[in-house]
Structure formats: structure tokens, C-alpha cells
Amino acid sequence: MPWDATDYPDSLKNLDTTIRKKAIEIANAMIEEGFKEDQAIPIATEQAKEWYANANNKEINQMKNKTNKSLRERDEKEEDFNSRPETLEKGEHVYPHDNGWAVQVEDAKQPAFVFNNKHDAIDRAREIAQKKETHLVIHKADGSIQEKQSYDEK
Incomplete structure (x- = not known):
């Protein structure tokens, strides 16, 4: 509760x-x-x-x-990292999930979002990574890394 x-x-x-x-x-x-x-x-x-x-x-x-x-x-519009300051410096990962494609911050226990398609998951993860100025790791269906993108503005 x-x-x-x-x-x-x-x-x-x-x-x-x-x-x-x-x-x-x-x-x-x-x-x-x-x-x-x-x-x-x-x-x-x-x-x-x-x-x-x-x-x-x-x-x-x-x-x-x-x-x-x-x-x-929890407000769905509120970014998870606003209430979890320790996630501010961690990157976002997009990976296959039982219900589609997940967006999960590095080292989190479970995904913040799950989308039906990979494109929507990538868009959301990219938006979060850009706001946090971290990085994005996109995984293939087999779990291997497809692509990495850095949004580090420092």
C-alpha cells in the first residue's frame, strides 16, 4: 500500500x-x-x-x-528520474520484453515503460536519455547490443 x-x-x-x-x-x-x-x-x-x-x-x-x-x-507524466535522483546519471536501455519492448534505466530492477513496438520504446528512451544527458543502449531481439548513442553534453 x-x-x-x-x-x-x-x-x-x-x-x-x-x-x-x-x-x-x-x-x-x-x-x-x-x-x-x-x-x-x-x-x-x-x-x-x-x-x-x-x-x-x-x-x-x-x-x-x-x-x-x-x-x-505516481503521475504517468512525471519522469521516473525526478523522484529517483540516483538514476540521473544512468543510461537507458531498450530490450525485448514478454509484452513487447522495454525501456529500463541501467541497473533498475524492472522497466519503467513497456511498448508494443521497438520504435516507440526507442523514441521514449531517447527522449529520457537526452533530457538526462546520458546514453541510450538499444538491444536486438536476441538481447545483444544493436546500437549505442551518447547524449552527454558535458
């Missing part, structure tokens, strides 16, 4: 409200990706504190104003 601002782990109770909401958002995303609660909570707490230390006033106010519903339900 996803957490929200009124129902969350006891270990988050002493956090500032904004940091707590960010930790809840991150932990919910991690659990959705397959992490266990006892793994997600401490990681989400540390990442939320780090996010708060680096966030601007607009980002802090947006988090402060998040509703319980928005904390529980």
Missing part, C-alpha cells in the same frame, strides 16, 4: 514536512520498482534530505503542496 502524508512509516515522523513528503514519494516509487520497504525507507530518507539541500524554492513549494493522492499515485 502506498504511503501518503497521513499514513507513513514511523521512521519518517521526525522529518520536516517537505522532506517527509519527498521521502514518501521516493519510497513509493522504489517499492513500485520492486524494492522492499526496509531497503526503500532509509534510501528514500537520505535522498529526500539531499534533494531538500539542493532544491530551489519553487521545487520546495511544489513538494510542500503535494496532496495525499499525488503522493500515493
Whole structure:
């Protein structure tokens, strides 16, 4: 069951409200990706504190104003890497999946998206990699690497 601002782990109770909401958002995303609660909570707490230390006033106010519903339900428009800062430097992979073609960030436990066709998966992965200024790895149907593209602007 996803957490929200009124129902969350006891270990988050002493956090500032904004940091707590960010930790809840991150932990919910991690659990959705397959992490266990006892793994997600401490990681989400540390990442939320780090996010708060680096966030601007607009980002802090947006988090402060998040509703319980928005904390529980992941917005399909929201990029996965917004709530998972550790994925910002990792590339995107497109690979065959039981239900079509998957887009998955490097080292993630499960795909962020699954598309019926490879072209749509590549388009989405490319968009994410370009925004994050990382790289894209496209796999063939047999799992071998077909192509690599770098979007590193540094």
C-alpha cells in the first residue's frame, strides 16, 4: 500500500514536512520498482534530505503542496528520474520484453515503460536519455547490443 502524508512509516515522523513528503514519494516509487520497504525507507530518507539541500524554492513549494493522492499515485507524466535522483546519471536501455519492448534505466530492477513496438520504446528512451544527458543502449531481439548513442553534453 502506498504511503501518503497521513499514513507513513514511523521512521519518517521526525522529518520536516517537505522532506517527509519527498521521502514518501521516493519510497513509493522504489517499492513500485520492486524494492522492499526496509531497503526503500532509509534510501528514500537520505535522498529526500539531499534533494531538500539542493532544491530551489519553487521545487520546495511544489513538494510542500503535494496532496495525499499525488503522493500515493505516481503521475504517468512525471519522469521516473525526478523522484529517483540516483538514476540521473544512468543510461537507458531498450530490450525485448514478454509484452513487447522495454525501456529500463541501467541497473533498475524492472522497466519503467513497456511498448508494443521497438520504435516507440526507442523514441521514449531517447527522449529520457537526452533530457538526462546520458546514453541510450538499444538491444536486438536476441538481447545483444544493436546500437549505442551518447547524449552527454558535458
